[in-house]
Amino acid sequence: MASRNLYTCLSPALLDLYDISNSVVVIIDVLRATSTIATALHNGASSVIPVATVQQCIELGESVGGITAGERDGKVAEGLTYGNSPFEYPRSFIENKVLVLTTTNGTKLLHMALDRGAPEIITGSFPNLSAVCEHLIASDKDVLLGCAAWKDRVNLEDTMFAGAVISTIKSHFNILCDSSAIAENIYLEAGEDRFGFMKNRNATHYHRLMKYGLEKDIRYCLTADGANVLPIFKGDRLVIA
Amino acid sequence: MASRNLYTCLSPALLDLYDISNSVVVIIDVLRATSTIATALHNGASSVIPVATVQQCIELGESVGGITAGERDGKVAEGLTYGNSPFEYPRSFIENKVLVLTTTNGTKLLHMALDRGAPEIITGSFPNLSAVCEHLIASDKDVLLGCAAWKDRVNLEDTMFAGAVISTIKSHFNILCDSSAIAENIYLEAGEDRFGFMKNRNATHYHRLMKYGLEKDIRYCLTADGANVLPIFKGDRLVIA
Numbered sequence: 001m002a003s004r005n006l007y008t009c010l011s012p013a014l015l016d017l018y019d020i021s022n023s024v025v026v027i028i029d030v031l032r033a034t035s036t037i038a039t040a041l042h043n044g045a046s047s048v049i050p051v052a053t054v055q056q057c058i059e060l061g062e063s064v065g066g067i068t069a070g071e072r073d074g075k076v077a078e079g080l081t082y083g084n085s086p087f088e089y090p091r092s093f094i095e096n097k098v099l100v101l102t103t104t105n106g107t108k109l110l111h112m113a114l115d116r117g118a119p120e121i122i123t124g125s126f127p128n129l130s131a132v133c134e135h136l137i138a139s140d141k142d143v144l145l146g147c148a149a150w151k152d153r154v155n156l157e158d159t160m161f162a163g164a165v166i167s168t169i170k171s172h173f174n175i176l177c178d179s180s181a182i183a184e185n186i187y188l189e190a191g192e193d194r195f196g197f198m199k200n201r202n203a204t205h206y207h208r209l210m211k212y213g214l215e216k217d218i219r220y221c222l223t224a225d226g227a228n229v230l231p232i233f234k235g236d237r238l239v240i241a
Numbered sequence: 242m243a244s245r246n247l248y249t250c251l252s253p254a255l256l257d258l259y260d261i262s263n264s265v266v267v268i269i270d271v272l273r274a275t276s277t278i279a280t281a282l283h284n285g286a287s288s289v290i291p292v293a294t295v296q297q298c299i300e301l302g303e304s305v306g307g308i309t310a311g312e313r314d315g316k317v318a319e320g321l322t323y324g325n326s327p328f329e330y331p332r333s334f335i336e337n338k339v340l341v342l343t344t345t346n347g348t349k350l351l352h353m354a355l356d357r358g359a360p361e362i363i364t365g366s367f368p369n370l371s372a373v374c375e376h377l378i379a380s381d382k383d384v385l386l387g388c389a390a391w392k393d394r395v396n397l398e399d400t401m402f403a404g405a406v407i408s409t410i411k412s413h414f415n416i417l418c419d420s421s422a423i424a425e426n427i428y429l430e431a432g433e434d435r436f437g438f439m440k441n442r443n444a445t446h447y448h449r450l451m452k453y454g455l456e457k458d459i460r461y462c463l464t465a466d467g468a469n470v471l472p473i474f475k476g477d478r479l480v481i482a
Contacts, residue, residue: 010395013254017393152258154251154395156419178397181442185430186423201422 006143006173008162008180012109013152015116024141025118026132026165029106029148030125030157031205032084034231035221037101037238038128039086042227044095047237050107054079057102067094070102074212077102085217086127086227098237105148110233113146123238126161126194127220127227133168135230135241143173145183156186156203157222160194163187164224194222247384247414249403249421253350254393256357265382266359267373267406269366270347270389271398272446273325275472276366276462278342278479280327283368283468285336288478291348295320298343308335311343315453318343326458327368327468339478346389351474354387364479367402367435368461368468374409376471376482384414386424397427397444398463401435404428405465435463 007018027034037048051057054070054077061068061080069082076083084103101107106123113121120141124132136143145165147158163183166175170184190197195218198206209218220226232241248259268275278289292298295311295318302309302321310323317324325344342348347364354362361382365373377384386406388399404424407416411425431438436459439447450459461467473482 010251011255013258014252014393014395017254150419152255153418154255154420154423156422159419159423176443176445176448177394178391178400178442178445179395181397181444182395182400182423182427185427185442189426189430201419201426202417203422204417204419207417 002173004142004173006145006166006175006180007177008145008166008183010147010154010159010179011149011152012112015109015112015146018144020113020116020118020144022142023118023144024120024122024136024139025113025144025146026122026124027106027110027113027146027148028124028158028161029103030161031209031221032086032217033101033103033106033148034123035125035127036084036086036089037123037231038125038229039227040089040094040099041231041238041240042229043089043091045089045099046096047239048099048101048231049237050110051100051102052107052111054102057100061100064098064100066098066100068100074208085214086220087217105150109146109148121233123231124161124165126164126222126224128229129164129224131228131230133165136165137169137172150205155205156198156201157205159183160187160190195219243414245383245414247407247416247421248418249386249407249424251388251395251400251420252390252393253353256350256353256387259385261354261357261359261385263383264359264385265361265363265377265380266354266385266387267363267365268347268351268354268387268389269399269402270344271366271402272450272462273327273458274342274344274347274389275364276368277325277327277330278364278472279366279369279468279470281330281335281340282472282479282481283470284330284332286330286340287337288480289340289342289472290478291351292341292343293348293352295343298341302341305339305341307339307341309341315449326455327461328458346391350387350389362474364472365402365406367405367463367465369470370405370465372469372471374406377406378410378413391446396446397439397442398446400424401428401431436460
């Protein structure tokens with residue numbers, strides 16, 4: 001029997017319920033932070049520094065000479081140069097640059113996991129699904145799949161991604177966790193047409209992004225292995241493991 | 242288009258995210274508090290008073306001359322007389338009596354909803370599924386399906402019951418809530434054999450109760466309409482609406 005445990009935390013507001021002192025914490029913010037992080041690193045960014053506020057983003061961007069990026073309410077935040085779309089970061093633009101990225105939900109969860117002493121933090125999204133799964137199987141640690149959610153409300157896409165990971169790696173772990181059972185169920189129920197599932201289930205983030213004409217982003221962020229690298233948090237930034 | 246909103250809150254730790262100032266809050270603690278509450282009232286209990294602690298249960302039980310009941314870690318709590326099983330409350334025993342019941346998760350959520358000013362609080366469980374649905378359709382208020390969960394961790398059975406309600410009444414409400422989409426999905430996926438679903442999905446509470454030989458309780462608590470009354474909170478207690 002497997003000796004490592006896997007849990008799924010469906011909202012940052014529930015993180016305190018889980019012991020993560022021996023866990024790899026996977027930060028999941030499918031639309032769009034962790035998909036964009038994987039994409040930027042895959043396309044050659046030297047690192048991605050996640051920060052909580054626009055002000056920190058501006059200050060750190062200046063001090064490290066990095067690209068400042070982030071959105072608030074679906075628009076590039078005032079004072080920053082780029083947004084949260086993975087399509088803003090092709091190799092021709094982002095290679096060898098530092099991306100300083102402020103996002104609301106994903107960054108918050110990452111810093112919470114850091115404060116709570118997680119020994120390892122990585123980011124996960126469909127574009128780097130396989131890299132995440134391979135790493136978790138090869139690791140000797142427990143796993144906490146941490147959904148960034150939306151302002152602490154559970155969301156469909158992060159839950160679905162947690163389910164994708166569980167579905168792939170479950171034979172390597174003890175899983176006695178109803179949230180994991182729920183997540184896997186959602187993933188399996190969605191099937192291959194995850195975009196259609198989000199639409200048919202009236203997912204809040206589907207509406208939020210479609211309103212801004214971002215169907216292309218949603219489709220990309222729900223597609224497996226388009227930027228299959230493993231972002232790992234070292235010091236103050238995410239780099240390829 | 243429906244003008245009332247319905248939300249699902251998967252854990253008491255998330256309750257603060259929802260505006261419940263114009264909502265019927267449905268307290269859901271399928272295994273076993275709200276199933277037992279419906280059963281006791283259905284069998285003629287004059288009221289059920291939910292309290293948070295064993296000490297409150299003892300004191301209130303004495304002052305109202307009621308039956309004191311509650312469990313901690315699956316056993317009748319020290320100082321109380323009865324437990325949380327619906328089978329402890331047949332009509333021959335409970336008719337015309339007051340049941341003072343202390344439970345951990347359901348009572349906590351009920352008092353949270355009360356403190357936050359919910360204008361109406363009812364309890365829901367499979368044994369009174371139809372009564373809950375009929376009431377919510379007939380009401381003029383928004384709906385918050387509040388899962389009591391297990392020590393704030395999301396659980397499968399409360400989520401599944403929320404999904405059962407949603408599946409039945411959704412045409413009467415606006416539902417833009419991913420937790421509701423997830424809940425309905427789980428309910429539909431479970432199908433008629435909810436006991437088998439709990440077992441196959443390795444639900445934590447399934448194991449917790451099976452360890453104490455309570456398969457009969459689980460099966461009863463997952464069966465629709467065995468005690469089809471509507472418990473509503475008035476003053477300090479639950480009575481049939």
